[in-house]
Amino acid sequence: MIYLDPLRLKAIILSTLVDCGVSEEAANHVAESLVTTSLRGVDSHGVNLFPHYVRAVKAGRIKARPNIAVTQTGLSVARLDADHAFGHYAGSMAMAKATELARQTGIGAVSVSNSTHFGAAAYFALQAANADCIGLALTNADALVKAYGAKKSFFGTNPVCFAVPLDHEEPYCLDMATSLVSWNKVLTFRRRGEKIPKDWAFDADGCSVENPDMSVSLNPAGGYKGFGLGMIVDVFCALLSESVISKDILPMFTSPIEQRRKISHFFMAFRISNFCDVNRFRSSMQSMVDRVRTLEPIDADIPVMVAGDPEKYHQQMRIKSGIPIEEEKYTELIAVNAEFSSAVIR
C-alpha cells in the first residue's frame, strides 16, 4: 500500500484532465470529488476510478467539452441535459441550481439526463447541506440488483444519499446503495478468494451463493423494500428526465468504453429556514445524533455510530496518513498521468 498526499493527488488529476481538454471547472469538480471521497474512506468511488475516467474521456464516452443545458420548468423545478459531461460536474451544476431554486421557494429539484458516472452521491448532498439545506442526491446505474422474486437483475445499485446540517461538526450523511452490500464488496472477497455471506449475492439462476466468483447479482437491502426503493430511484432519475432505466444502461467497466451510458440523476435541496429556525434545527439534529451515539453498544468496544461517522473517522485518519492506494492502482495512475499530461506530477 502506498500513501499519497491528497494535494498531490488532486494536482495529478487536475493537470491530466485539463491536458485531456476538460475545462478547469469540470476537472476541479472531478478532482475534488475523487480526493474527498478517498479521504472519507470510500475507496470504491474515489481516486481509484480516475484511470477509468481518463480512458472514458479519450474514448469519447465522457465529453471533455459538453454543451450542458439547464431549463427551468417550474418555480421549484429544472431539468439539466448533461450532454455526457462528467457526472461530478453536471451533478454539481444541478445541485447548485436546486439550491438556488430552494432559496426562492423553499425547495428545488433538478433532474439530470444524458450524464455519466457521478462518483459518490455524498459529494452533491453535502454541497446542499453546507448551504443550510437538506440535500438529496440519487442516481441510477446499470442493472446489478436481482429483482425481488426473479432470477435476474433489473435495477442498479441506485443509491440514495441524504445530507443534513449538524451544529458543531460536518453534516450527517447517509449514502447508501439500495442493495444490501455494494458490488465492490463482492469483488474484494473475490480478490481475496474468500467466501461471501449467504445473503449478499446470487448466481445466474438467482440462487444465493457463497462463492463470489459465481455472483452475478446483488441482494436488495431488506428484500422487496430495497428493490422498491431502487425502482423509486429510477422513477426520479430516468422517468422524470425521460431517460433510460437501469436495465438499459451499459455496464461501466465491461462495455466498449467509447459507448455512452446515459446515466440519469436527481437532486433536491430543502431550505431549512422555510420550515423552521435553522439554528434550532441544527441543534435538534445534533442532539438527536448525539443521543444515538451515546446509547449502550452491543459490543462495549464499538461505540454506536450514525451514518457518515465511519467516513468522518477515515477522514481524520487519512488527513494525517495520506490516501492509501494499492501499488497496482498507483502504477496505473502514474502511467495515465505520464501518457496524457504535459505536467507530470512527482
Added chain:
Amino acid sequence: MIYLDPLRLKAIILSTLVDCGVSEEAANHVAESLVTTSLRGVDSHGVNLFPHYVRAVKAGRIKARPNIAVTQTGLSVARLDADHAFGHYAGSMAMAKATELARQTGIGAVSVSNSTHFGAAAYFALQAANADCIGLALTNADALVKAYGAKKSFFGTNPVCFAVPLDHEEPYCLDMATSLVSWNKVLTFRRRGEKIPKDWAFDADGCSVENPDMSVSLNPAGGYKGFGLGMIVDVFCALLSESVISKDILPMFTSPIEQRRKISHFFMAFRISNFCDVNRFRSSMQSMVDRVRTLEPIDADIPVMVAGDPEKYHQQMRIKSGIPIEEEKYTELIAVNAEFSSAVIR
C-alpha cells in the same frame, strides 16, 4: 373469521365517529382510510384499529374538534399544526395543500406537527398520485427499531411511502416500514406460538431472538441502511416541524390513552408535468413495472410482483368476499358502535 361488507363497515365507523362529536369531513377520512386499507389487505392499519381510535377520542388523546392551522412558509412549503386531530384527516389536508403548492411551483411539501396515528401512509401518497403527482408520505412513531450497534430501540418503524401514477391501473405504491418486518408480524407469530426468523427482532439486551415473547425491538431493514432511513424520516417529520422524535413518543397501545402523542408527518407532491409529459411518463412507468412483472420468477408458481401488487390482489378478492375480521375484533367493533352511536348499524 367474519366477512363484512365494506359499505356497512364504513357506515358503522362514520356514524360512531360523528356521534362522538367528530366532524363529518374528518370522520369520512378516517372511515375511508380504514376501509380502503383493509380492502388492500393491510389488516394492521385498517378497521381493526377503529375501537382503539374511538377510545382515544373519548379519552381526549385525539381531539374530535381540533383547530387545525395551516401556515404557508414558502412558495413550495407549508406547515400544518394538527392540534391532535385524527392523523388521517390532518394528513389529507396536508397532502391537499402539498398538491396545491405543486400545481404552482412543481413541488409542494407540508410538515405536520401535533398529530396522532395516521393509519396507512399509502392513503395519502395515493391521493397525490391520483392528482398526476408523485406522492410521498412519511410519519414517525414510538421507538421500536433497535439502533444499529446498540442494545435498545431508538426510532419508530418510521414508514416511507411513495405512490406513482401508472397508465392503465391504480398507482404503483411502495409503503414500507424502515424495519425489516412490522411489529404486527411479530405479534402474529406470538399469538400463534410460533418461532420467528432470527433476523426479525431482539430481546431487552439487543440479542437476536427466535421467541416472539422475548422480542422488544425490531431489526432495521438492511442494517444501518434502514436505521439511517428511519433517522431521515424523523428529520423530515419531527425536526422540520419542531416536534418530538420517535424516542420521545409514547407507545400507541400501552401508554395511558388520555395522553397525547405528538406524532409528526411529512408530505410531498411532485407535479409530473413540471418535469415531462404526463402521458409519456405514465406509459414509461407502466412499461417499467410490466417489464419487472414479466421477468422469469425464482419459483415458477409465483409471478414476480412490484410493490403494491399484493395489495391490489387483496383488493380484487375482498371487494368480492368482504373484509375478513376475527370474531373477537368484530365483537369489539359492534360493542363500540352500540356504546357510542345512536345509529346502530346492523
